[in-house]
Amino acid sequence: MSTVFALFWLARSGKMISKHLRKRESFQLFPRPPFHFDATFHKPSHFPAPITAWEPGFYWMTLHLGPSICGLRIENAGSKRKPTLKVSVFSDHRILHSEVVALKTELTWRFDLDADLNDFEKAALIDARFRPVFRRWRGTRDSWHGTLYELLVISVLLQNATVRRSVQMLQALLDAFGKRVQFDSKDLCVMWEPAHMRGVSEGDLRALRLGYRARFLNRLSLDFANGTVDEIELRTMDLDRARKELTKLYGVGPETARILLYPACHQHERLRHVAPWQQKIYSRIFYEKPLVPVPKILSDLNKRYGTFAGLATHYVWEDLFWRHQHKSIPWLAKEIRL
DNA sequence: CATCAGGGCCCTG
DNA sequence: CAGGGCCCTGAT
Structure with missing residues (x-):
């Protein structure tokens, strides 16, 4: 293999620049029991993206923390009675106390750690047929590790495509706009932020073989970068209102809204749409x-x-x-x- | 080789 | 409100 080709290949597969992050900080979180660690963090139905990693009892993820990026390792460090998460923060700079506070709030939200599942348990355990399932996964949250924008990107890539193609498109995007970080012996990507897409045209995205989704992603990124969508405000809305707001977005219809809604609002609700x-x-x-x-x-x-x-x-x-x-x-x- | 549908959505009539 | 068209890919 020629060097030029090798370099090209490395660049293409995003292996060129990989930033090393050191452990800076750690803290604990206490999910409300019952809590199921593995099923809350690992969703087998999701296609694997090189942004998170999971092993029983351990979860790794990357995220933006203010202007910088960081990696997290989350360990199952509790008991049934007192579920505990030990979170280690990896970064290229010192972590401020305010950042720890922000991280705690954000993780609690994203993984719905404060969820009260009592009423659900009552409803689930009288269901003779699926009781074993509900019992097996007792304490599981419906969750998403990332931001609303990040989930939106994924769901747009899922539209009218087979999973293989969605994976290809995401990889192409990560190679072009993501960053790579190494921490805790993991090598993961960090997704770009909406503002990074300001200088990227629809044509640029089409070149990455996104097809007609290029226009969606282009417009959605600008909407998020310009603050047209306020994720924090969406979290406070009731589901109907949030669904309405999300559906206004260009490229978001009933199915994409459904995918986004639970992570956007974390309210339990009836089913409204089945693809x-x-x-x-x-x-x-x-x-x-x-x-x-x-x-x-x-x-x-x-x-x-x-x-x-x-x-x-x-x-x-x-x-x-x-x-x-x-x-x-x-x-x-x-x-x-x- | 051609044709088609796939984890939808927008736009038009 | 129904239906055509859209990008690309792998299956047939």
Whole structure:
């Protein structure tokens, strides 16, 4: 392999610049029990992005902390009675006390550590059929490690594409606009911030083979950079209001709004929308039939689980993917179509 | 080789 | 409010 080609390849795969971060700080967080560490941090149904890493009892992620970037290692350091997270902060500079406070608040929000699951437990445990599932994953939160913008990027890449293509598009974007960091023996990417996309045209994005999503990403990034979207304010809205606000965004329809909503608001709610591929999977797991009409699925699940329907289906859904990850489920493999 | 659909959404009539 | 068109890819 020629050097020039090697360099080109390294640059293409984003391996060129990798910043090393040192451990600077650590603190603890105390999730409200019950708490399930692994299922809260690791979502088997999500496609793997080189931004986070997981092993049983450990989770690594990168994020922007003010103007700088940092890496986190989160360890399961508690007991059933007193769930505890030990968080280590890796950075290229000293971490201020105010930054620790901000991190605590943000992590508590993103992973919904204060969630009160009592009413959900009551509803879930009288469900004879899925009780084992709810029991197995007891204490799991529906969560997303990143910002609203970051999830929006992912969901736009998912639109009308197979997972493989979504992965390719994300990799191309990370190579072009992300950064690489090494910390705690992990080598991960940090996503770009919306403002970094100011000088990037729709054509530039098309060159990365985003197709028509290039326009969405371009406009969405500008909206976020210009403060058109206020993530913090969205968190305080009720779900209907938040859904309405999100759907106003260019490129955000019912399905993308659904993906964003829980991380945006962390309120438990009924199901409102089932996408075609979810319809197939729900039909299989809840009815053992190939295709049940969406209105029936919605009314049945909402009747059964009430305002916790969103969370209940999350448990059943991730349980399915978890089992699939350990022992391939052929019909599911076919639906996912990597 | 051509055709098609895929974890949607926008725009038009 | 239904339906065509959109970028690209891998499957058929």
